[in-house]
Amino acid sequence: MSDISRSINKQDTNAKTSGSIEYISDMKIEGALHARTLRSTMARARITNIEFPEIPTGYYIVDRSDVPGMNRVKIIFDDMPVFAEEEVRHIGEPILLVVGEDRAVIKEIIDGIKVEYEPLVPEFGYVNSVIHYDYEKGDGEKYFKDGSRIITGEYKTGYQEHIYLEPQGIIGIFEDGKSTVIGSMQCPYYIKNAVVQALGIENDKVRIQQAATGGAFGGKEEFPSLIGCQVAVASMKIGRPVRLIYDRVEDIESTTKRHPSLIKFKAAVDEDNNIRAMKVHVSLDSGAYIGLSGVVLQRAMIAASGVYTIDNLSVSGDVFETNTVPNGAFRGFGAPQMFFAIEMFINHVAQELGEDNLEFRSRHLAKQGEATSTGGHFRDPIIMNKMIDKVMEMSDYKTKRKQYSAKDDFRGIGMSWYLHGCGFTGSGEQKHIKAVVRLRKEKDNTVTVLAANTEMGQGAFTTLRKIAAGVLEIPVERVIYNNPDTDLVPDSGPTVASRTIMIVGGLIARAALKLKEQWVDGEEILIEERYKQPDYVEWDDETLTGDAYPAYSWGVNVAEVEVDKATYEVNIRNLWGVYDIGKAIDERIIIGQIEGGLLQGVAYGTIEVMDTKDGRIRQRNVTDYIIPTACDCAPVETVIMDNPFPLGPYGAKGAGELPLVGGAPAVALAIENAIGKKVMKIPATPEYIMELLEND
Amino acid sequence: MTEIEFVLNGKNVTIDVDPTKRLLDVLREDFGLTGVKEGCGEGECGACSVLVNHEIVSSCLMPVGNAMGKDIVTIDGFSKTERYRVIHGAYEDEGAVQCGFCIPGMVIATESLLNKNPDPTEDEIKDALSGNLCRCTGYNMIVSAVLRAAERGKGLW
Numbered sequence: 001m002s003d004i005s006r007s008i009n010k011q012d013t014n015a016k017t018s019g020s021i022e023y024i025s026d027m028k029i030e031g032a033l034h035a036r037t038l039r040s041t042m043a044r045a046r047i048t049n050i051e052f053p054e055i056p057t058g059y060y061i062v063d064r065s066d067v068p069g070m071n072r073v074k075i076i077f078d079d080m081p082v083f084a085e086e087e088v089r090h091i092g093e094p095i096l097l098v099v100g101e102d103r104a105v106i107k108e109i110i111d112g113i114k115v116e117y118e119p120l121v122p123e124f125g126y127v128n129s130v131i132h133y134d135y136e137k138g139d140g141e142k143y144f145k146d147g148s149r150i151i152t153g154e155y156k157t158g159y160q161e162h163i164y165l166e167p168q169g170i171i172g173i174f175e176d177g178k179s180t181v182i183g184s185m186q187c188p189y190y191i192k193n194a195v196v197q198a199l200g201i202e203n204d205k206v207r208i209q210q211a212a213t214g215g216a217f218g219g220k221e222e223f224p225s226l227i228g229c230q231v232a233v234a235s236m237k238i239g240r241p242v243r244l245i246y247d248r249v250e251d252i253e254s255t256t257k258r259h260p261s262l263i264k265f266k267a268a269v270d271e272d273n274n275i276r277a278m279k280v281h282v283s284l285d286s287g288a289y290i291g292l293s294g295v296v297l298q299r300a301m302i303a304a305s306g307v308y309t310i311d312n313l314s315v316s317g318d319v320f321e322t323n324t325v326p327n328g329a330f331r332g333f334g335a336p337q338m339f340f341a342i343e344m345f346i347n348h349v350a351q352e353l354g355e356d357n358l359e360f361r362s363r364h365l366a367k368q369g370e371a372t373s374t375g376g377h378f379r380d381p382i383i384m385n386k387m388i389d390k391v392m393e394m395s396d397y398k399t400k401r402k403q404y405s406a407k408d409d410f411r412g413i414g415m416s417w418y419l420h421g422c423g424f425t426g427s428g429e430q431k432h433i434k435a436v437v438r439l440r441k442e443k444d445n446t447v448t449v450l451a452a453n454t455e456m457g458q459g460a461f462t463t464l465r466k467i468a469a470g471v472l473e474i475p476v477e478r479v480i481y482n483n484p485d486t487d488l489v490p491d492s493g494p495t496v497a498s499r500t501i502m503i504v505g506g507l508i509a510r511a512a513l514k515l516k517e518q519w520v521d522g523e524e525i526l527i528e529e530r531y532k533q534p535d536y537v538e539w540d541d542e543t544l545t546g547d548a549y550p551a552y553s554w555g556v557n558v559a560e561v562e563v564d565k566a567t568y569e570v571n572i573r574n575l576w577g578v579y580d581i582g583k584a585i586d587e588r589i590i591i592g593q594i595e596g597g598l599l600q601g602v603a604y605g606t607i608e609v610m611d612t613k614d615g616r617i618r619q620r621n622v623t624d625y626i627i628p629t630a631c632d633c634a635p636v637e638t639v640i641m642d643n644p645f646p647l648g649p650y651g652a653k654g655a656g657e658l659p660l661v662g663g664a665p666a667v668a669l670a671i672e673n674a675i676g677k678k679v680m681k682i683p684a685t686p687e688y689i690m691e692l693l694e695n696d
Numbered sequence: 697m698t699e700i701e702f703v704l705n706g707k708n709v710t711i712d713v714d715p716t717k718r719l720l721d722v723l724r725e726d727f728g729l730t731g732v733k734e735g736c737g738e739g740e741c742g743a744c745s746v747l748v749n750h751e752i753v754s755s756c757l758m759p760v761g762n763a764m765g766k767d768i769v770t771i772d773g774f775s776k777t778e779r780y781r782v783i784h785g786a787y788e789d790e791g792a793v794q795c796g797f798c799i800p801g802m803v804i805a806t807e808s809l810l811n812k813n814p815d816p817t818e819d820e821i822k823d824a825l826s827g828n829l830c831r832c833t834g835y836n837m838i839v840s841a842v843l844r845a846a847e848r849g850k851g852l853w
Contacts, residue, residue, distance in 0.1 A: 019731020
């Protein structure tokens with residue numbers, strides 16, 4: 001049998017290049033009405049009155065009074081209303097839908113609605129903590145008192161907007177007492193649970209179907225639950241299908257983004273220049289509702305010591321509620337913020353100590369068997385030294401680093417080291433998700449994968465089919481994987497957290513092994529597998545200690561930049577990466593994930609600027625919020641090193657989020673090397689670089 | 697309402713329509729050509745690219761009135777051609793397609809480039825694709841696909 005990593009063609013490429021695949025906005029649904037959202041224009045206010053124009057026949061207003069169940073979107077904290085109640089808490093908060101046949105008439109109605117507000121004082125700063133966590137490893141307090149050298153650092157990261165090319169869209173249909181919601185999404189069962197709660201009906205009266213999804217990156221993790229509930233309520237009230245398709249402006253203004261953060265470090269360094277203890281605090285801006293922010297905070301906090309072993313670690317964090325658009329899941333989920341911060345800090349500590357940064361970092365680099373930040377263990381081999389040697393050889397790092405350090409050479413090179421915990425944090429898989437997958441062997445000897453995981457461009461269908469086909473030793477063409485429909489597939493969990501290949505793929509591999517043993521030609525056979533946490537994983541939800549993840553993927557990146565001496569624009573010259581993702585199930589798919597993720601990370605660190613003024617997002621379109629074009633992409637050289645994880649299918653670990661994590665710190669360190677100044681925040685814009693150079 | 701006549705994917709068509717309606721909406725709604733995508737509605741992302749007299753145009757910026765007498769090709773029509781077959785094969789073999797939402801526009805941009813310049817350099821390709829945003833791939837695989845299409849399709853353009 002050939003190596004599993006050898007690439008095959010994806011099942012959906014043909015329909016995508018020819019434009020024949022149907023995204024949600026392409027679907028023709030008989031009798032469907034259009035909907036548009038009336039939104040709050042105030043950052044915080046009480047709604048005192050809503051005055052409506054005359055509503056023509058065939059047009060409808062749908063608001064909170066139409067929600068038959070609970071007017072709350074089920075996420076983790078049920079704090080976000082489906083439609084605003086008395087108080088609006090951010091600009092863009094949905095108040096009601098206007099539904100009807102003609103979009104021009106809908107717009108006229110929306111323009112004619114007068115909402116009267118009584119303004120309340122909004123909060124935009126890190127003031128109102130709504131979640132606080134802390135955890136402790138060792139006992140570091142004494143090192144902060146015994147005369148050790150204390151070094152501090154404070155880092156800031158900005159918003160990041162997903163800009164999946166397909167804006168959010170969803171359709172609700174209510175027929176014969178049953179609600180069906182079809183749309184662009186990552187997590188069909190999240191939406192199902194949310195719609196059940198909002199409609200207050202039985203579980204079997206809600207059906208969710210994924211349409212082809214034009215990119216997501218976390219942006220279609222929890223947000224579609226909100227609009228899924230809205231169209232479910234609207235279609236139930238009106239009795240006709242309701243389409244809610246966002247345009248780009250609405251999408252940018254009102255959907256979730258990556259949390260801005262403020263991260264503070266304090267390290268105690270002994271006379272041998274080793275960090276003995278470290279204190280870290282993370283502040284995340286959740287926006288107006290908590291949503292997933294608590295879980296994002298946990299992932300950020302757990303990454304506090306990066307890839308380094310710090311024996312005494314004290315980490316705390318807060319989610320601060322502000323009157324801005326709610327933030328949420330975005331590829332990396334808190335880790336990109338923390339890895340930028342820790343990679344800068346560790347380099348800054350080395351610099352203050354007058355040490356060679358490579359030597360200093362290498363001395364602190366985690367080794368197999370050592371304790372993780374949360375006091376769990378790195379059980380599996382860590383091959384970072386090999387990876388680092390490789391990337392330095394590929395990029396000629398040492399020579400260039402020295403050469404570019406010369407004053408007034410505006411070229412620079414930087415290297416980031418990082419890891420990503422695969423799957424849900426802590427006991428999430430075991431306690432909350434409880435994934436189930438099924439394989440059904442049909443009479444014609446094809447095999448259908450029954451799982452709720454979605455294809456959103458990352459190649460999940462192809463990869464998961466390959467795993468099943470590989471174990472069964474049948475051609476991949478005989479394995480079928482359709483867009484999930486909750487009436488047909490069990491809840492194998494959401495398509496998030498770098499869990500799809502490792503966790504769901506692992507279950508598929510186990511089911512396929514069983515099926516192979518029971519295989520009888522011409523008969524239908526159904527196999528079911530349920531997730532079981534590896535025995536070695538011990539995690540305490542209260543103290544946030546133990547094994548936060550069953551496995552870790554690792555990466556190293558080198559970025560080479562040139563800063564324009566006149567405009568301070570950062571030109572990315574070259575990017576290199578070496579990765580340990582266990583085993584690539586399909587090399588070309590993985591390289592696609594790596595190159596795309598890396599560019600998102602590099603852009604997060606440099607050009608992607610989003611900010612708010614008085615609670616309003618100032619960037620309204622891709623004209624204002626700049627993402628890289630083909631002209632901004634640099635050559636990328638990638639090496640994937642096999643380091644099979646015993647419990648992963650074919651040894652595979654997670655790979656979806658990892659490549660984004662290293663981009664920003666690599667490029668920020670390269671900018672430092674180019675300009676000879678410490679970069680303390682991202683995005684490192686030309687304006688910021690100018691400020692650094694002028695504040696000499 | 698005005699009667700607008702143009703050639704659409706090789707056929708003469710006439711439509712009675714508000715001439716200020718966006719060509720994008722006319723193509724998607726009146727002709728059902730949903731291969732043309734709306735990504736931004738402001739001419740920045742290129743997902744709605746079509747060929748107008750063989751020039752690449754963002755159909756979200758063009759009022760249908762301006763289509764009068766023009767020759768318009770969308771992905772739905774272009775996908776029936778030999779040139780498409782070569783471009784598709786190259787995109788597939790390079791793994792250049794992820795979520796796919798930008799891809800019909802990218803394919804149109806590829807055709808538009810190769811039609812003018814059958815043997816482009818890497819920089820020329822990047823420049824030609826710079827009006828088409830992709831958030832998934834980081835572009836390198838798409839650039840490689842265009843290079844490969846040019847190489848395989850010698851004589852077609």
